[in-house]
Amino acid sequence: MSVLEQAAAARIAAIDLAGATRAEKDAALLLMADRLVERAGDIVAANAVDISTARENGTSEAIIDRLALSPERVAAMADGLRQLAALPDPIGDVVRGSTLANGLELRQVRVPFGVVGMIYEGRPNVTADAAGICLKSGNAALLRGSRSAFSSNAAIVSVLRKAVADAGLPADTIQLLDATTRDSVKELMRARGLVDVLIPRGGADLIRTVVEQSTVPVIETGVGNCHVYVDAAADLEKALAITMNSKTQRNSVCNAAESLLVHTEIADAFLPLVLESLLDAGVTVHGDARVAGFNDAVVAATEADWGTEYLSADISVAVVDSLDDAMDHIRLYGTGHTEAIVSESLGATRRFVAGVDAAAVVVNASTRFTDGGEFGFGAEIGISTQKLHARGPMGLPELTSTKYVVTGNGHTRG
Amino acid sequence: MSVLEQAAAARIAAIDLAGATRAEKDAALLLMADRLVERAGDIVAANAVDISTARENGTSEAIIDRLALSPERVAAMADGLRQLAALPDPIGDVVRGSTLANGLELRQVRVPFGVVGMIYEGRPNVTADAAGICLKSGNAALLRGSRSAFSSNAAIVSVLRKAVADAGLPADTIQLLDATTRDSVKELMRARGLVDVLIPRGGADLIRTVVEQSTVPVIETGVGNCHVYVDAAADLEKALAITMNSKTQRNSVCNAAESLLVHTEIADAFLPLVLESLLDAGVTVHGDARVAGFNDAVVAATEADWGTEYLSADISVAVVDSLDDAMDHIRLYGTGHTEAIVSESLGATRRFVAGVDAAAVVVNASTRFTDGGEFGFGAEIGISTQKLHARGPMGLPELTSTKYVVTGNGHTRG
Structure with missing residues (x-):
């Protein structure tokens, strides 16, 4: 499937996910966690392929250590998903509300973005983290990890998609994009209308490229002098x-x-x-x-x-x-x-x-x-260094938009 | 001056403006209003130049009516600025705050964006509105109005800048960009780092162009099917x-x-x-x-x-x-x-x-x-149809960012 086809599938899945209750999303997160632990052997085996390729490419042992997965590291990923299940659901929160002079009831309510694209480097645990944070906040996730972790990420996403489907939510809320070609990044950056927001996490070069080339709205993360x-x-x-x-x-x-x-x-x-x-x-x-x-x-x-x-x-x-x-x-x-x-x-x-x-x-x-964990957010998708939408550590509420719900009884404007 | 030079001057002015109190900003808004009324004759005379050009160009009378200023319409612009002075200042609002387990005090506080770029068509009253809303929210404004209203806009901005300076705030918080060339729009869209957000208001074509070409973050407004x-x-x-x-x-x-x-x-x-x-x-x-x-x-x-x-x-x-x-x-x-x-x-x-x-x-x-006035916001800079940052009618708080203020007593991370 092309990135645009994946994005279109995510868009449809996101409609169902937006209507899911907290209980349904938490059940999916807990099943995702259990399945990661059950399937840790397969995930570690897929990771061994990435490690072996990295060694062949002369990658430094420090970077290989970041890439490496063990049953313990997989268990830590599962724990992260369980912690997400324990966090409050931002969706449906009433951000502000009032009754207008004419009796119209106005409420501003948190809703999911819809489809979130993530471009990230390095460690495969980000894959489970990002998938979990997006699911909890009601967003379908298009995950474009690094080429060096592609085999690991594919194994993780395969386990997570099966768990999501078994929990009764659409599997297409979590999709991995092809990391073997740069084209997938380019297509993702041009998928305006299908992807609601793009979050690049990684080095300054990656972030600059995405900021300059993306027509999808971007949340810039990370560079800290x-x-x-x-x-x-x-x-x-x-x-x-x-x-x-x-x-x-x-x-x-x-x-x-x-x-x-x-x-x-x-x-x-x-x-x-x-x-x-x-x-x-x-x-x-x-x-x-x-x-x-x-x-x-x-x-x-x-x-x-x-x-x-x-x-x-x-x-x-x-x-x-x-x-x-x-x-x-x-x-x-x-x-x-x-x-x-x-x-x-x-x-x-x-x-x-x-x-x-x-x-x-x-x-x-x-x-x-300056960290979502230290700030008590319970989960963090990155640290925004832009001024639009979110600034600083981004937790679950930062992965949402809002809509106004206006309720009347036949009200017309004079 | 080039757009980049104007943006650089706005950036410096924005530092002072960010430190201005509500009282200082409201005094400037009231003086801006008074001066518009005092100088209504000059503004209407400048407007006559635009009207005359429009007639020569065969513009329809409906559009000429939108463009035309009278002393009454100038007075209405002044009233708009007085209403802004009466609205609460969003800057300094504590959006959330808590004391962390380790005793660190965390506050998320509203701050101005810094420099806001506006690209808009049609009526010259938008010039005074936008300048006022930006000033009240602590932002320097780079205003790129339509070519057809350039003479009117220049007269309005000249009056407003003098009033701002006489009120003790930097005149460069309000600047009009050259509307006689498309280059100013192009330069504004590429002024990332100098301009914090760009708000296009106008037809679907304008908005699409800005969304696709701008590297400055954009708040999309307006198209409503x-x-x-x-x-x-x-x-x-x-x-x-x-x-x-x-x-x-x-x-x-x-x-x-x-x-x-x-x-x-x-x-x-x-x-x-x-x-x-x-x-x-x-x-x-x-x-x-x-x-x-x-x-x-x-x-x-x-x-x-x-x-x-x-x-x-x-x-x-x-x-x-x-x-x-x-x-x-x-x-x-x-x-x-x-x-x-x-x-x-x-x-x-x-x-x-x-x-x-x-x-x-x-x-x-x-x-x-669906309107800032009907929703009780008191002022509106446009209606956002995007999901990032602001969605729906945008009032003063939507023209702000936030920063976290973290206060400790020698705290270090373990």
């Missing part, structure tokens, strides 16, 4: 803990800090401490001239460093002369993901919160908290 | 009043009905009545074979009729065999704007409301109620 700004009025101990946690707790993720800005008045006290800690932790420090003066191990930062999302054990560090300079720097180089200030000054934090435009502005805490 | 479905269990009197009001109260607008679907069981009772009323009101009825049997004045409907937004005194009429057939017809030909059912059956209305996917689903009332 996140800053920690240590204000003149910072508590040094908190500043050190927050910087280290933001940079080193996990450095390959979009909410890790990539840049540290230090107010000049606190530089003498703070920089020696933080540079030593960063360097001890194996982080390469790319610093400006003032930073370099504090430690010989600092590498000279280039202009490119300030705009780089390293996703590695690297950090750029600059001294700034004021809070305004810090905000100007963030406006110039930030990607609108997560920006943190460390300060005990209420005035400084108020100005930073008001003046910095990002999905998340964090006061005296690690950038790593 | 709206249906009235008269169910087997309809009250005939309500059905007649609602059909007539939906079609004839004003037929050039997107929420006017373009198509009538009548359940076969009520066709004998209802069609003679409604056809006579429609024909008496000067409406051309494009009917299917069954409809044509009821009245010789019915014109045979072609396949194209079912998908046409007439925006004129025309209506397509079909007999359907069931509620499901009505919903299938609406799915096939509807544009997701407004769909109405007339029925006294709770079961039928429940099924219709659940099964029809549109910005507004209306029960026993006219399609003409």
Whole structure:
């Protein structure tokens, strides 16, 4: 089947799914979970094909580890689906409601988008996650995973589709697109009218391509050049803990800090401490001239460093002369993901919160908290860095649209 | 200045505007209103240039009437700005908030988009409306009106910019783009990163072009092929009043009905009545074979009729065999704007409301109620027919994004 045929089938399936009750959707999610565990052997066997191909292609062991599935990892995917079943259903929520002066009853109600397209890279567990989140939010899912995980993804989707059908919902609410050709991505991006929203998850190149070429509305995710700004009025101990946690707790993720800005008045006290800690932790420090003066191990930062999302054990560090300079720097180089200030000054934090435009502005805490799980959403389909529709971590409500229901008794407009 | 230079200036102005209080913005709106009235003579004189050009170009008097400004029409624009000043400010609203298990305080707060681009046709009053709505919601506005109204729009924007500056806000929050060339539309559509959202208002061709070519996120507005479905269990009197009001109260607008679907069981009772009323009101009825049997004045409907937004005194009429057939017809030909059912059956209305996917689903009332003013929003920038971000009439909150503010006391992630 072509992508357009798959999308058309998804569109029809989505009509039934939109009418499914929470009980019906939760029963499907629980059956999907049970079947993944039952069929873990087949899934791991299909994964072995992907692993073997990756080895033949000379893929690094780090990436192979991300790709690899074990019975335990399959069980974790199943647990994710069970957690989704336990979450409230966003569909049918009344977002606002009132009775108008003429007696018309107005309600704005959450409804599914219809058909959601996902383009993603890497780990096959995203396949089960995305399928589950879409199903719970009443959306049919068109999943375009990476070529390197195609055999694994095909096995997972086959199990999930059978479970959905056995639970009495249309199997075509979950479909895997051909990952062996780039054409499937192109067709998906042009399927306006059949696909309601497209969510790319992956590297900056993938996201840029989708944003520029898609006629289907896109929710942009992920690129995070996140800053920690240590204000003149910072508590040094908190500043050190927050910087280290933001940079080193996990450095390959979009909410890790990539840049540290230090107010000049606190530089003498703070920089020696933080540079030593960063360097001890194996982080390469790319610093400006003032930073370099504090430690010989600092590498000279280039202009490119300030705009780089390293996703590695690297950090750029600059001294700034004021809070305004810090905000100007963030406006110039930030990607609108997560920006943190460390300060005990209420005035400084108020100005930073008001003046910095990002999905998340964090006061005296690690950038790593920008996450659907940490925010208590229970499920996350990605972190939006755009301003339209959803901004920041996206949970189930972010995968819905709304409709107005207007109820009268023969009302006409005068 | 090029569009990109104007957009860059808007971006800088938007930073100041985002920090403006409600009091500052309302003072600017009131001054804008006063100045429009004071300078009405200049505006009407500028308008005379557009009118004269339109006459030279052989423009119809109906369109010239839409274009024409009088002191009274300028006063109405000023009143619109005063009404905006009286509306609550959406900026700073806390959309959701909680304290997480670890003590982090999470708040999701409404913030402006930043820079909003508007592409619109026809009447110059839209210029003042759009400028006011954007200012109240904290957004800088890049306004690309029609070439036919360029002289009028230039005069209006000149007055508004001076008023904004005199009120202490940056004049560049309101800018008119060159309407004498199509290049300004093209540049605006490619100004991703400088312009946060683009709202096209106008004909289907304009909207399609923007949706297909823009890399700036778009909010699609307007096309409405709206249906009235008269169910087997309809009250005939309500059905007649609602059909007539939906079609004839004003037929050039997107929420006017373009198509009538009548359940076969009520066709004998209802069609003679409604056809006579429609024909008496000067409406051309494009009917299917069954409809044509009821009245010789019915014109045979072609396949194209079912998908046409007439925006004129025309209506397509079909007999359907069931509620499901009505919903299938609406799915096939509807544009997701407004769909109405007339029925006294709770079961039928429940099924219709659940099964029809549109910005507004209306029960026993006219399609003409889908409107920001009728919904009590106080201001409207357009009616979205897309599912992302905003659906249905868009008021001030729909012109905002959100950001998460996360406040801790040295919190790090474990």
